[in-house]
Amino acid sequence: MVTASKDITHLLSEEARSRRPSPLKTAFKYFGNPDIVFLGGGLPLSDYFPWNKVTAHSPAVPFSKGIGAVPVTEEDALVIDLHKKKEFLENADDIELSRALQYGYTEGQHELMKFLKEHTELIHKLPYEDWGCVATIGNTQAWDAVLRTFCDKGDTILVEEFTFSSALETANALGITQFPVPMDESGILPDKLEHLLDNWVGKKPKLLYIIPTGQNPTGSCLSVERRKAIYKVAQKHDFVIIEDEPYYFLQMETYTQDVAAREGKHVHSHEEFINALVTSFLHLDTEGRVIRLDSFSKVLAPGTRFGWIVAQNNILERFVRLHEVTIQCPSGFTQSIINGTLQRWGQSGYLDWLIGLRAEYTHKRDVAIDAVYKNFPLDVIKFTPPVAGMFFTISFDASKHPDFETKYGKDPLKVEEALYESGLQGGCLMIPGSWFKAVGQTEPPQPVEETDPESANWIFFRGTYAAVPLDKLQKGLENFGASAKKEYGL
């Protein structure tokens, strides 16, 4: 059953509440009125925009040679002409440069936002009606906008115990405290979250920041059961869930060491692909208390600086008011080129692209995990082959290091540092897990999780299989594995 969203405006920040509509807006209703010469706005004439046409060269659906192949034949290649003037456009859904490069359209250009709303519906099938999408310039900016829209200085937010350190830094500088929610290798623990909030002292957190799929840094993927349980806690304790999902479409087949069995596991049809995707918080959101941050950074390119927020319309309006006085909107070149590409691919072709991406990342992940099995000291490590994202983590039992009790005084972080340095010496850099640890608030005193003495001695490293070609990936993991073995005297 499709419902309407709940009013969550009581959770808005002072900044978001105090935004007033500009008086100039009342005049802009006459813009384009044929009976009135509009001398109201400082818009330059598009005659003086020095680009008459931009042509983008893309691979064509169905990407039969793989999404990484350079198109060589006419069938492989798509030539997208984007003209300044509307009358020259070759496609009714293209965005002419005279509009793309003009002021306005803070929400994002209509054609592109319509495509993205349809895509969002196709994938997430939202259970309430009054939702929409607003353009951002990527999830980093969107997260800053979320904090400004919901939090005042001194507020506390909930974050995963290990999380994207840049996101923490955004909150830090705004004077917003982070409270880390305990995790295991499958993500945050709903019962711990509930216990925490049941016993909360002082003003409750207004939001939970979470990277549910291909988590950064752990590489974990939160199960549907946990998502459901967390959503219930959000309802009980009235907070908003911010799902930061840049890696959502980097979901992969489950890892198997049996090379022969791998080929049979690939998804092929669009239906198979969509069904294989993990259920999003958005899909569980009957009340409009989930805000999803989506981005093209990992599926098309980071430098597009284009993303979008999915949320209930009433909240999106506050983001539009914020964007009007800050970013205005994403680049017109970006919007016109992405839109031109996606309109030609169609919803179906875009799914083909994402299926191609899934195959590429599955293969890269397989190569990385094979190399871990082959090169790492298996007796002192544990790891879970990731099913989503760009990252994998290898945990080491610091207490098994020969110098743990002597040279390192039983301090696991000293072992972490030694492994990092010896990895560098050996020719491979992976990031120490402690660099991602959220530091919690202490005032007023919140319930603190007792540390399991056994798990306290485990440290981990984050690696990526995304950024380097396969031969380098294998070489790097061979190096790191060898260095770690040496460290452990193995």
Place this chain on the structure above:
Amino acid sequence: MVTASKDITHLLSEEARSRRPSPLKTAFKYFGNPDIVFLGGGLPLSDYFPWNKVTAHSPAVPFSKGIGAVPVTEEDALVIDLHKKKEFLENADDIELSRALQYGYTEGQHELMKFLKEHTELIHKLPYEDWGCVATIGNTQAWDAVLRTFCDKGDTILVEEFTFSSALETANALGITQFPVPMDESGILPDKLEHLLDNWVGKKPKLLYIIPTGQNPTGSCLSVERRKAIYKVAQKHDFVIIEDEPYYFLQMETYTQDVAAREGKHVHSHEEFINALVTSFLHLDTEGRVIRLDSFSKVLAPGTRFGWIVAQNNILERFVRLHEVTIQCPSGFTQSIINGTLQRWGQSGYLDWLIGLRAEYTHKRDVAIDAVYKNFPLDVIKFTPPVAGMFFTISFDASKHPDFETKYGKDPLKVEEALYESGLQGGCLMIPGSWFKAVGQTEPPQPVEETDPESANWIFFRGTYAAVPLDKLQKGLENFGASAKKEYGL
């Protein structure tokens, strides 16, 4: 004599002071090191960026048929091929898409920023050494970044008595109070500014926000003498000058009603052009207490969403830290295309473009002012033909309205409203000046300027000659003039 900048970090906001460098940055020094396989960053491979080439079609130097002409011959047209891979680039200073569309480069792409720094030096000839440029996504975003970098909630800033209302709204929502500095038809009055600050009660303002050239909404251009005097007040009272200068290159020849004399007034050489530009605050800034917000919105196109901040390096570093956790950087398409265009035009060709723009705006301004002379009730108005920007203002003596003392109870704002409405009825929209009035703070009590009883009865309207073709411009001003005459019973 070239000096070094003064330390102004004591003026930074709590937010700007509290930004910490990310620990991940320490690892990034190994990125690109041939001896180390870098598995540290979540960067997607550029093989999967779905654009192999973007081609931009621009007009070619020297724009012999005017900057608004559509290139038709090969000599008029510039075809700029921007390839994904560096080895295919046709120009050593182009930015390949694999880099433009990747993460990184928060300061802006090197080639483009180098061009802009050279351009800035050519135009402004800064008197101190340690300055630079950092990319923004336009002055609206840059202004928000300035406020976050210098102001805390509850701070007061100085603004022009009439100013860009969206800039005020940005400050409002951040809880920053604005104190209006009195203006006349030539901009803010340095002696009033000094008097204000000499008698200031409580925490002093950290910055003055000013649009010195082609001011919005008044269209005025601040004289060099006033700029020098204001800079001295800034030194005396230790505040930063934010010069928001989107219209700087829309400087025009002085208006003359003598049509025959117009042609001879045009600038031709680059030297003539540069010498004719009004001296910027940047050029007077021996200490590094000017922050200039520059933008391509009015000289190339608003939808590029590209601008840059010029300031001392020590302060720019704080903007880079802010951008890392918010916007990251402008769109890679935008940077690659603008850079490709400017590198081919060269510094000299870019000046040709700006000279062309000057001629276009001079002509549009002339047509507008001619139409005002022809159609408006000259006995009840006053106006100064603008020498810069997109706007002109027409002031009306409200006390001469036949209903001023009766129907409107001596309230000039009621006459303003009546003129606005009758203009709309007559088929032309111009914006009432009162919509741009900054509302000052009252707590703690600051010296309030006594209103000159004669000037208190003057109201004004802002129009633009930028946004509409010439025939519509003439028609609109004919309509507004006729409506105003009717209102005044003339």
